[in-house]
Each structure stands twice: as C-alpha cells, then as structure tokens.
Amino acid sequence: MDMETRDLADGVGLLALGGRLNMVSAPGVKAAIDELIGGGRPRVVVDLSSVSFMDSSGLGALVAGLKRARQAQGDLRISGANEQVLTVLRLTNLDRVLRPRDTVEEAGRDW
C-alpha cells in the first residue's frame, strides 16, 4: 500500500493512501494516523481516492484513527472513496460517523 503524509493546514494532516486497504496494510495505516495525531495534527484527512479495495480490517484502521483523533479533541475525515469502499461504509452505518467527502479540499474545510 502506498502512503503519503503532508500538512493541509495548521493542525490538519493529510494521509493519502493508494492500493488495497486490508489486513496486511491496516497496521501501517493505523500507525501513520497515530503519528499524525501524535505530531500535533489532531485533525486528519484520509484520502482514499487511490484505494481500490477496503475490507473490515481496513475499516478498523479508520475507526481506530477516528477514536484516537476524537480523544485528542480532533476528528478524522475521509475523501474520494470509491463505490466498494462506500458500500462497506454504508452497510455498517459507519458513513454516519466517517462521513465521506468527495475531495480533499472539501474534507479539509470547516472543522
């Protein structure tokens, strides 16, 4: 899985992912989110526009990141999810807490 992090704004970090978000890649994603939050960016945007597939372990990494962000008085948002990822989110109703945004720009606004 490809991972890239950068700052979006003050206190807002971006984690851009590419490839398959599954049992193999989930620990790395979780660690990358923890690192952003631990590094003083409690507001995290995870861009999924290059993620081709996500399973329940991948979803688990995002949920863990969301919990961690909220503990740090921040939040975690996702952008660019494809139809398969959206289906996983909708079925579990987790789209209500991880509300999908179309673009990184949209996700990065109005915290």
Place this chain on the structure above:
Amino acid sequence: MSAAVEQARIEEIASLGLLDAPSESRFERIVRLACRILDVPTALVTLVAQDRQFHVAEQGFGSREIPLSQSFCRYVVDDDRPMEVSDARLDERFRTNPLVTGDRSVRFYAGQPLHSPGGVPVGALCILDTTPRALTEDQRELLADLAGLVQEELGRSEEFDRGRDVQLQLLPKSTPDLPGYEIAGGAVPVGLMSGDFFDWYPVGDALQVVVADVMGKGAGAAIIGAGVRAVMRGTSQYNELDEAVQRLAVSMESDLAETGSFVTMFAARLDPVRHELTYVDAGHGLAGTVTAAGEARLLDCEGLPIGTVTQGGWRAATHRLQPGDTFICLSDGLLDLFDDLDAAVAAIRLTALESGHAQEVVDRAKAYARGHDAADDVTIVAIRRVAA
C-alpha cells in the same frame, strides 16, 4: 518498510509457532523435493524474523539461522514477490555478503514469498547454487507450486486443527424444530478458523438467531467471536433483544478496545406463532427477505457496529414473515464475490426462489463461496416460513 508492517510480520511469525521449533518432516520433505526437482544442492524454508533469518527446514545448508544482514529472503518478503539472482557476485546487494564471499560461495538464488494464513509475507522458499544459473519458466512455476505447498503447511498445525475443531463445535449442531419453519445455517472459513459465527437457541417461546462478523479473520478474530457468542447467550435469556445487545456491547467494550477490533452483528428473535421477526442490526446490514412472489428487500439497518465509536442506540425493529417468505442473513465475505450490493441481492433472490428448502439456499451459497475462492469468511443463515 514501516515499523507497523514489520510488527505485523513479527506477530504473524510468532503465531505460526515454528520459530526455534524442532524441524518437522512435512517441511523437510518439501526442501528435499525442491533440491531434487530443481537440481540444486541447497533449499530452505525461511522465516524473516526481527533480527535473523530462521530456517524452518533446510537441505544442504547445515544451519538453522543466519543474521538478517546476510538474508536474501528479506528482499522477497519486503517486496512480496519472487526474486531471482543469477550471479550474486554481480549484484550490488549481495556482492559483499559473507554467504557469497565465504566458503558457501553462493552464486545463484531464487526465492518465492510465503504468506501466513492471515496473508502477511513472512518468509520464503528459496533455492541456492554455487554456480551461476537461470531458471526456465517451467522451473519457476515448479518453485511457485512448491511454495504453495509450504504455505498451506504453514497454516496447518495440530494446535490450529484443534482450534478449528473447537470452533466447529461452537456452531449449532442441530436444527431447531419450529413448526411451520425451515431453518438452516452454514459457514465457509477462508482459513482454518473464522471471524464469523452464527448461533441459534430458544429464548422463551421464541428462537433467537445471531450472525456476527468480527473484524479481520483467522484465530484472533475467532477468539473474539467466541467471547461475543458466549456473552450474547448470557445476556439474551432475561432481557429484551435490544437490551441484550446493549449489555453485550458494554461487556465487550474493553476487550474490543484492547484488540482494536469491532463486531458487526445481526440478532433476531422469531416468534413462530405471530410470525414476527424482531431484530437488532449492529452495522451488519446484510439481512433481508425474499417473498414467494420474488420480491427481495433488505431489512432496515441503523445501528453502528459493536466496539466502534458510540455504545448505545441499538433499537429493535419488527418484520412480519408471510407464508413462503425466506429470510436470509449473510456475512460480507459473500458480498465481496459480487460487483456490488445490487448484484449480490439479485443472486440471493434467485437462489431463494430456486431453492426448495432453506437448507438448499445455504448449501448453494456455500458452494458459491467455495467455487469463487472467497477471500473472507462466508456465513449464511436462512429461515423460511413454509407456504400455507
């Protein structure tokens, strides 16, 4: 490689239980075969551990481990793809490796990655020679096939076999005798053990049915699943369904937090007299009915999975089953085999219509999962109200 990915690998290797264990004939056989078939003096089954490369089995090498700095296989593991080095003296990465410069005089290397049952690359099946060479396409395929054999063996140990047997024992062994109803359930684990389970038992005059899917798969998910099953049985006897789920969530909260896991669950009580199915859906989302006339609909689902962000808000809803209605609940492993949810629902609808009995619905779903090499555990429960 990130520290977290490496950590995942280290944990997977530990869970295999092969590190520093006595050499086993099932692996020795394969390295001997590799040497004979591919005409090389040395073959190894390796695990790339934190600080060293451990040899689960070796032929023609004479040592059970080497320092990580000498490992060829770690490149195979890092890249998670086969690697072939025709002449190590000409390769920047290995030119000064003591295996190459020393008495062992390694020139040729070919390695195939080996994955744990959880899908994590953990080591390699490799062959070595003291003269430069290149594999033919045929030989490459042979090595890949042998690696497949090793990989199957990695997931198989007596301990896992026992674990699987115990887990099978935890599934319902008999079908409840509910006048006017056919009830069937089945599971197809992707590995030896499954993060899914289904369960049914009487609660008062009703039959309670539970289908749950623990995040992830394999033995870790199975342990959490066994806990969910037991707690749900306990909380269900003296509580309404929504209260039982609420108490389950409170009981499991710390376990799920500690393990970074969550559970989706569909739980229902079937009143066979009023023909009412009262259910709570905790983020499961894959339950619905197909009527005798062929109308398929998913049941409304509004609860979050257990162990995610909020604990609470699980409300029970009721659906009345008409004569000929088939209720079906699946785990998402089956969904992954279709292009999208609509395609999955269409296939389930057709299966329900064509099946003469609830058991046939389950059998056909299981056959489909096996036939399509499902990458995740598949579980299904079907309940049909017999047509009047």
